Amino acid sequence: xxxxxxxxxxxxxxxxGAEAVANAVHAEIVSRKLDLKLVRNGxxxxxxxxxxxxxxxxxxxxxxxxxxxxxxxxxxxxxxxxPHALNLGLVDEIPYLAKQQRxxxxxxxxxxxxxxxxxxxxxxxxYLLGNPTNAKLLREGIAELDAGGGVKHNTxxxxxxxRKQ
Amino acid sequence: xxxxxxxxxxxxxxxxxxxxxxxxxxLEGPLLPILHAINERFGYxxxxxxxxxxxxxxxxxxxxxxxxxxxxxxxxxxxxxxxIQVCRAEACQSMGSEALAERLERALGIKFGETSPDRNVTxxxxxxxxxxxxxxxxxxxxxxxxxxxxxxxxxxVHEERP
Numbered sequence: 001x002x003x004x005x006x007x008x009x010x011x012x013x014x015x016x017g018a019e020a021v022a023n024a025v026h027a028e029i030v031s032r033k034l035d036l037k038l039v040r041n042g043x044x045x046x047x048x049x050x051x052x053x054x055x056x057x058x059x060x061x062x063x064x065x066x067x068x069x070x071x072x073x074x075x076x077x078x079x080x081x082x083p084h085a086l087n088l089g090l091v092d093e094i095p096y097l098a099k100q101q102r103x104x105x106x107x108x109x110x111x112x113x114x115x116x117x118x119x120x121x122x123x124x125x126x127y128l129l130g131n132p133t134n135a136k137l138l139r140e141g142i143a144e145l146d147a148g149g150g151v152k153h154n155t156x157x158x159x160x161x162x163r164k165q
Numbered sequence: 166x167x168x169x170x171x172x173x174x175x176x177x178x179x180x181x182x183x184x185x186x187x188x189x190x191x192l193e194g195p196l197l198p199i200l201h202a203i204n205e206r207f208g209y210x211x212x213x214x215x216x217x218x219x220x221x222x223x224x225x226x227x228x229x230x231x232x233x234x235x236x237x238x239x240x241x242x243x244x245x246x247x248x249i250q251v252c253r254a255e256a257c258q259s260m261g262s263e264a265l266a267e268r269l270e271r272a273l274g275i276k277f278g279e280t281s282p283d284r285n286v287t288x289x290x291x292x293x294x295x296x297x298x299x300x301x302x303x304x305x306x307x308x309x310x311x312x313x314x315x316x317x318x319x320x321x322v323h324e325e326r327p
Binding site: 011012014015016047048050 | 295296298299302309310311312
């Protein structure tokens, strides 16, 4: 699956050079022929770390910040999510963010604000995780799958029921 | 919202100006939209423009002049090729924007509200760009820049020099 790399496009991040950073990331993806998708998200709100670049990993998003366009080559050279002077570790675990409970800004920084698909995926996830029992079961299921407990099935196309019924 | 604040605009042309005013005059509250359009097209609101707008809207010149004078974004003379707006509100002040403002005045040889003699730069104050966490903030030609210092600001207005 294509891994996503995030560079914010909100006014604050842009005011400190996020556009040049995004261009540099794009150039590295192209020249190294990487299976990476550059996503322009909103800011996670950690403005002192902007431009904050995040890379998706199985454990969560690893952040780099504050990043300059000239840092990008070095970050790619070191290997994404590998140790680097600007590597902040898991962004969700940065104390300022970890202790927040977000409501109106729940999606900000997580999704591409112009992607309906992102919006709907997040909506569903938030709903499913909104119930503690459900969230526990889901997380156990995901852990089981990650631990190799999955069974592969061939998908059978499901015919939708007609609306007239 | 602040648009691109570029200096060099189309030369004054009464026919174009009248067309702009006639196009917008039937709006509800047509004066501000007309002033914005004229300011955007010609870079400033000249005395000729005030006379013309007063005529089209059947207002007194004093009425139009009063509105123009009330809003800082309506210019009464052309701006320089670049417009630097330094935030001088509280958060930026706490991060050294007053010292930055003084250094810019000295480097450019002009005071706030003035345009450099070579017409390259107009220096203006602005009171909060909403980018407080990345103070000091400066808007250059309608584009927001955070964590600014004198060198970065000057680089932004000199980079396009031939």
